[in-house]
Amino acid sequence: AQSVAQPEDQVNVAEGNPLTVKCTYSVSGNPYLFWYVQYPNRGLQFLLKYITGDNLVKGSYGFEAEFNKSQTSFHLKKPSALVSDSALYFCAVREGEDSNYQLIWGAGTKLIIKP
Amino acid sequence: EAGVAQSPRYKIIEKRQSVAFWCNPISGHATLYWYQQILGQGPKLLIQFQNNGVVDDSQLPKDRFSAERLKGVDSTLKIQPAKLEDSAVYLCASSTRLAGGKNEQFFGPGTRLTVL
Numbered sequence: 001a002q003s004v005a006q007p008e009d010q011v012n013v014a015e016g017n018p019l020t021v022k023c024t025y026s027v028s029g030n031p032y033l034f035w036y037v038q039y040p041n042r043g044l045q046f047l048l049k050y051i052t053g054d055n056l057v058k059g060s061y062g063f064e065a066e067f068n069k070s071q072t073s074f075h076l077k078k079p080s081a082l083v084s085d086s087a088l089y090f091c092a093v094r095e096g097e098d099s100n101y102q103l104i105w106g107a108g109t110k111l112i113i114k115p
Numbered sequence: 116e117a118g119v120a121q122s123p124r125y126k127i128i129e130k131r132q133s134v135a136f137w138c139n140p141i142s143g144h145a146t147l148y149w150y151q152q153i154l155g156q157g158p159k160l161l162i163q164f165q166n167n168g169v170v171d172d173s174q175l176p177k178d179r180f181s182a183e184r185l186k187g188v189d190s191t192l193k194i195q196p197a198k199l200e201d202s203a204v205y206l207c208a209s210s211t212r213l214a215g216g217k218n219e220q221f222f223g224p225g226t227r228l229t230v231l
Binding site: 034044045051090092108 | 155156159160171216217219221224225
C-alpha cells in the first residue's frame with residue numbers, strides 16, 4: 001500500500017539559514033511526488049513536483065526538493081529561509097500515471113522561521 | 116485565471132442538522148476532488164469526480180455524506196445529519212485530465228465547519 005511520512009511535526013529555523021522539511025514514501029511502482037504549502041486560513045498551494053528526470057526539482061518561492069530513490073525520500077529545501085515561509089507543508093505521493101489513483105498525503109510539517 | 120471558488124467560508128451548525136458546501140472549479144478542469152482536513156492532519160479524500168462521474172468515493176461516509184457534480188462543472192457536498200466529528204475544513208480541488216496523474220491539484224480556500 002502507498003504511504004507517505006513526514007517525521008517532524010514542526011521545524012524551527014532562523015531567518016537566513018537553510019531549511020529542510022523531510023518526506024519519505026512507500027509505493028510499489030514509480031512515484032509521482034508533490035509538495036504543497038498551506039498558509040493560515042488559506043487553501044493548499046502547489047510548490048513543486050517530481051515526475052521523472054532530474055532528481056533535483058525547483059519550484060515556487062525558491063524551494064527545491066531532491067528525489068532520492070534509494071532512500072525513498074523527497075525532502076524539501078531552501079538555501080535561505082524567510083519569515084514569510086512560515087506555514088504548514090504537506091508531502092504527497094501518487095503511484096503511477098493514472099490520476100484515478102488517489103494522492104496520498106502526509107500529516108504535514110509546521111515550519112516556523114524566526115527573525 | 117480565476118481560482119477554485121468555495122462557499123460558504125465558515126459554517127456553524129448544531130449536531131443532527133444538515134449542511135451543504137458549494138465548489139466551482141477552475142474553468143476546463145475535468146477532475147474535481149472533495150477533501151476533509153481535520154486540524155493537525157493531512158487532507159483525506161472524500162470523493163473524486165471525472166466530469167460528472169464518480170471515480171473514487173471509497174472514503175465517503177455514505178450514510179450521511181453525499182456529493183454531486185451535475186453538468187460536470189460545479190459540485191455540492193452535503194452532510195445530513197452532521198456529527199460532532201464532522202468538524203473540519205472541507206477543501207475542494209480541481210485538476211486537468213490531460214497527463215492525469217502528473218498534474219497538480221488547485222485548491223479552493225476551504226469551508227471551515229464547526230458542529231456544536
